[in-house]
Amino acid sequence: MPKKYGFVQELIKNRTLFLMLLPVLAYFLVNNYVPMVGIYYAFVRFDFNTPLFRMDFIGLKNFEFLWRSGKLTELTYNTIGYNLIFIGLGNALSVTVAILVSEVKSKWFKKITQSVLFLPYFVSFVILSVIVFNIFNFEHGVLNTVLKALGADPVDVYSKPKVWILLIVVFYLWKSFGYSMVIYLAAITGIGEDYYEAAKIDGANTFQRAWHITLPMLKNTFVILLLFSLGTIMKGQFDLFYQMVGNNGLLYSTTDILDTYVYRSLKVTFDMGMATAAGVYQSLFGFTLIMVVNGIIRKINKEYALF
Amino acid sequence: MKHTIRAWRTGVVAAAVLLLAACQGHGSGDASLPSPSASSAFTHPDANGGRSADDRSEHVDLQFYMLGSAPPDMPRIQSAINEMTEAELNASVTFNFIAWTDYDLKYKQLLSSGQSVDLLFTADWAQYQTYAKRGAFLPLDDLLPAASPALQRFVPQETWDAVRIDGHIYTVPSTFKEYVTGGFVWREDLREKYGLPKPVDIATFEAYLAGIKRHEPDMQPVAIGAEVQNALAFSQLDVTRHSIGSMPYGLLATYANPADVRSYWGSPEQLADLKLFKRWSDLGYFSKNELNTSEFNQDRIIDGSAAAMFGDNLIRYNEALNNMQAAHPDWRLGYYPFPMAKGYATPVHPTHNGFAIPKSAKHPERALAFYEKLVTDERYNRLTEYGIEGVNYTIEDGYYRMIGDTSTNGFPREAMNGWAWRNPEYMLFAPSYDEIRSTFRELDRIQKPDIYTGFAEDDTAYQAEKAALDQVQKLYLYPLLAGLVDDVDAGLATFMKEAKEAGLDKVQAAYKKQWLAYLKERGIAGS
Amino acid sequence: MKIKEDRSSVWFQLIAHAVVVAGSILCILPFLLIVSASFTSNASIIRDGYSLWPKDFSWEGYKVIFQVPDEVLRAYGVTSTVTVAGTAIGLLLMTMAGYVLQRKDFKYRNFFSFFIYFTTLFGGGLVPYYMLVNNYLKFTDSYYALIWPSLMTPFLIILMRSFIGSAVPDEVVESAKIDGAGDFLIYWRIVMPLAVPGLATIGLFLALHYWNDWFSSALFINDTAKYQLQFYLYNIINTSSFLTSIGAGAGIILSEGIPSETMKMSMAVVVTGPILLLYPFVQRYFVKGLTIGAVKG
Structure with missing residues (x-):
């Protein structure tokens, strides 16, 4: 009871703040929480003629297709593996480049390169996959044309699953690091000049300043990016994998992730229950992970935790 | 820490409360339903009790859904149509287009959200049978005589019967007879130049490919594309093994003996076929990376980068020919229909093109009345198939002639993709269609009905296995088909082992049972 | 040394x-x-x-596109309108939320942050969402359907919270409070000017999101006149692959023809070109030191 009283009191005290927050809360309530009723589809047999809550409850049967082909472990492993590499390398790369760009003295150089580094973000994966095919295809690809000109044997990249781990990671980084670089760049811009001035007076060189001032100041931003990527660790980057690999089953052992698997399954079955079930599996995984990680972060430093 | 737990517990409780609130919120409009989330969306307006007769004094707006993209002149056509419907049916029609991109997703949405859709295009390849079987469409049996008697008479009884699913009619089929059967496509000018044999079966086709490889080393002898199952396996099954249709799950039944269904997967026949494709791949008849090509096969023929196709229908062949000759007037193409090689031809099945009324339709009677006009009234039909005479097209010597070209004409021939409401009596053809028609007439002489496409599978009992099997196919069978596995025998053994683990036997048995029951119901006995 | x-x-x-x-x-x-x-x-x-x-x-690709430029131009108009309106509204609401959520004296900030974050983890799926927008909000075939779905994302709100938190020292807010300024006034007069680099970043991302969005059109728009630019492009690029997957058995011929490779590439250039011009414009807010004067003043 006293808690409730506390809330009312808080509501009155901070009414302006509540009012300012209200539109956002209302939005998420309507836009995200209301449709969550649909999660129930994961547990019923879908039928066009029956209202949702009258459909036959079938327990976990809709989840069955996930493990039926015996690939669930491999898929989960691939999905998490790729995402961890993406998070690690992606953040390292964008932080490094953001610091380098921010330290560059020439103004026009800075401006031009910033724009250019952001360019790949605008290239859609469909188009990217066409370019990749033009580089690597066996008969007419740029790579093999060069190899043949040098007298070497041509390579069939499209039948080498291991190579695709590298290719996928490289193209992911290429396309997306510009986005997080801009975030880091903005965070660096927010750091007061006086910190650097003080460090300069203390005799710190550029490397030391970057290491001791800039990096720690980016921790907060990093944690946000980390928590958001961890929450969706079982999803994501569908287009990248789907467009690059397509129908080529030879590469699936290293390139198939949960999203592509689910997409292909639902192309043949059209079942809403199964689609929802896959989403629930992904969500539960991300939810558990995020509760743990956020808890750990909270223990280390309360300020950095998301909630 | 304690605080966190409390915070998230509160969060979960809040979410649960919201969920409940949402459910109740939806149902508050209808007190008679106990757990009616979204019930208003799913329940048919007249689900309980009989349907009241259509009251024409009430003005209605019909929502018409078609695949494709709206041609530039669509607003003019729509208003011209609406002028007539307002006067004759007291209704207006909105023509909506479902973009090609993710059309299957859109179908799912339209049909499961309860949105008001009065008329929707259906096709066997757009899962007509599945949706009908699952109850997404309104049965038309009782509606037809009352709402559109002329339409009911216009479509022959056996055509109505052919589209029945579990005894009911769910779609208004097209009555235009055409053939979309496969055939060999090749470069006739190159064949003559190098004195190669005319492809009429696999042996001659291979000889042609070998000749092309020898004389035109930069050309890919045959374009396959990423859908290797369609382009290789199903073509081969059709032309060589006389399959009744492209049965799923590796099953094979011949046209002559439909009741004898057996597993093609794992059979000596399949092994032989896979070795054939492997040979083609090894000899360089198609690219090692066929699975990743994104170019359209026809485009590769038109631009001269490939010299043949293994299985395309006459209509698309004709289009490719016209486009190719526009760019390269001295190139020529040849075509040999698979049916000629087989000795029988199956005209397109009536489920191939049709219009259904979804369960969620607000005005089913008026929709049928409008569709009747669209099919049987020449004014409606010509307007929606060919546009406005004198603006979009003219009729010369009985032939259709487009005004301008496809980039300047606001409504090229069949721009609304009105395949389903084609009426043979009002149809207009371009002169280039004559070749197709003459081949069609030849095929007519050896025609036999399509007994496969009318079958509607009920996969609810084995959906998980079905999905798993599809994965196994992509993983192990596609590389085999594309000639990427060195040891074909071992590759096939692996595929079979994985397929069996995914539930192949169960799925095949269930499908077979349904198939035999269908044959019995239709009175088709194995000879 | x-x-x-x-x-x-x-x-x-x-x-x-x-x-x-x-x-x-x-x-x-x-x-x-x-x-x-x-x-x-x-x-x-x-x-x-x-x-x-x-x-x-x-020039063949560009010629095809600009022969009948109406459709491209119309799609441009749709996307521009939606981008401007959506970014303006979204930015205002998200900065307010970000500001409130970083106020340390706001007791329930963690709960509400979680409330917002939770939506990135769980969703009801496509069809229920479609039913919400189509059957209940009734946004189908209107600009609302294009603006509403991307208006706010939890990621940008939390990012905004962090940007404001680091750009605006607590003391500034405290002293303003002592001077008797109300919460909204502090937000509008003090916090907003200080958070310009953050605002620019979030605004840029939101604008990009709107510009690159094609899915809203795919879901909610049947009226060709309201197609977003990216959907227009996406459709052109994908038509041939969808036709391939349907197979020869369908016997489909498109009267408008299948888009050529050149046309796809020209379309890609036409669609992405203008947004590239936006970035340098926003960039000037990233120039280091912009905030210093404000803090001192």
Whole structure:
């Protein structure tokens, strides 16, 4: 009871703040929480003629297709593996480049390169996959044309699953690091000049300043990016994998992730229950992970935790 | 820490409360339903009790859904149509287009959200049978005589019967007879130049490919594309093994003996076929990376980068020919229909093109009345198939002639993709269609009905296995088909082992049972 | 001491330039391939593949697009309107939320942050969402359907919270409070000017999101006149692959023809070109030191 009283009191005290927050809360309530009723589809047999809550409850049967082909472990492993590499390398790369760009003295150089580094973000994966095919295809690809000109044997990249781990990671980084670089760049811009001035007076060189001032100041931003990527660790980057690999089953052992698997399954079955079930599996995984990680972060430093 | 737990517990409780609130919120409009989330969306307006007769004094707006993209002149056509419907049916029609991109997703949405859709295009390849079987469409049996008697008479009884699913009619089929059967496509000018044999079966086709490889080393002898199952396996099954249709799950039944269904997967026949494709791949008849090509096969023929196709229908062949000759007037193409090689031809099945009324339709009677006009009234039909005479097209010597070209004409021939409401009596053809028609007439002489496409599978009992099997196919069978596995025998053994683990036997048995029951119901006995 | 510092900073500058230049080249190459392909004849693309300079120069792709420019221009209009309106509204609401959520004296900030974050983890699926927008909100075929779904994302709100938290020292808010300023006034007069780099970033991302959105059109728009630009592009690029997957058995012929490779590339250039111009415009807010004067003043 006293808690409730506390809330009312808080509501009155901070009414302006509540009012300012209200539109956002209302939005998420309507836009995200209301449709969550649909999660129930994961547990019923879908039928066009029956209202949702009258459909036959079938327990976990809709989840069955996930493990039926015996690939669930491999898929989960691939999905998490790729995402961890993406998070690690992606953040390292964008932080490094953001610091380098921010330290560059020439103004026009800075401006031009910033724009250019952001360019790949605008290239859609469909188009990217066409370019990749033009580089690597066996008969007419740029790579093999060069190899043949040098007298070497041509390579069939499209039948080498291991190579695709590298290719996928490289193209992911290429396309997306510009986005997080801009975030880091903005965070660096927010750091007061006086910190650097003080460090300069203390005799710190550029490397030391970057290491001791800039990096720690980016921790907060990093944690946000980390928590958001961890929450969706079982999803994501569908287009990248789907467009690059397509129908080529030879590469699936290293390139198939949960999203592509689910997409292909639902192309043949059209079942809403199964689609929802896959989403629930992904969500539960991300939810558990995020509760743990956020808890750990909270223990280390309360300020950095998301909630 | 304690605080966190409390915070998230509160969060979960809040979410649960919201969920409940949402459910109740939806149902508050209808007190008679106990757990009616979204019930208003799913329940048919007249689900309980009989349907009241259509009251024409009430003005209605019909929502018409078609695949494709709206041609530039669509607003003019729509208003011209609406002028007539307002006067004759007291209704207006909105023509909506479902973009090609993710059309299957859109179908799912339209049909499961309860949105008001009065008329929707259906096709066997757009899962007509599945949706009908699952109850997404309104049965038309009782509606037809009352709402559109002329339409009911216009479509022959056996055509109505052919589209029945579990005894009911769910779609208004097209009555235009055409053939979309496969055939060999090749470069006739190159064949003559190098004195190669005319492809009429696999042996001659291979000889042609070998000749092309020898004389035109930069050309890919045959374009396959990423859908290797369609382009290789199903073509081969059709032309060589006389399959009744492209049965799923590796099953094979011949046209002559439909009741004898057996597993093609794992059979000596399949092994032989896979070795054939492997040979083609090894000899360089198609690219090692066929699975990743994104170019359209026809485009590769038109631009001269490939010299043949293994299985395309006459209509698309004709289009490719016209486009190719526009760019390269001295190139020529040849075509040999698979049916000629087989000795029988199956005209397109009536489920191939049709219009259904979804369960969620607000005005089913008026929709049928409008569709009747669209099919049987020449004014409606010509307007929606060919546009406005004198603006979009003219009729010369009985032939259709487009005004301008496809980039300047606001409504090229069949721009609304009105395949389903084609009426043979009002149809207009371009002169280039004559070749197709003459081949069609030849095929007519050896025609036999399509007994496969009318079958509607009920996969609810084995959906998980079905999905798993599809994965196994992509993983192990596609590389085999594309000639990427060195040891074909071992590759096939692996595929079979994985397929069996995914539930192949169960799925095949269930499908077979349904198939035999269908044959019995239709009175088709194995000879 | 002095010399050492100079040397290290020279090295740093050298490394920085080298890395940035190398990165820029890698980033720009594929882009040049696309631009070059858009000026190459279709036959040449299929025969010879892509090259950095058109082997067989042709305007054909652009000609096809601009022969009937109405559709592209209309799609441009739709996307621009939606981007401007959506970004303005979204930015205002998200900054307010970000500001409230970072106020340390706001007791329930963690609960509400979680409330917002939770939506990234769980969703009801596509069809229920479609039913919400179509059957209940009734936004189908209107601009609302294009603006509403992307209006706010939890990621940008939390990011905004962090930006404001680090750009606006607590003391500034405290002293303003003591001066008797209300919460909204503090937000509007003090916090907003201080958070300009953050605002610019979030605004840019939101604008990009709107500009690159095609899914809203795919879901909610049947009226061709309200297609977003990216959907228009996406449709052109994907039509042939969807037709391939349907197979020859369908016997479909498109009266408008199948888009050529050149046309796809030209369309890609036409669609992405203008948004590239927006970035340098926003960039000036990232110039270091902009905030200092404000803090002191």
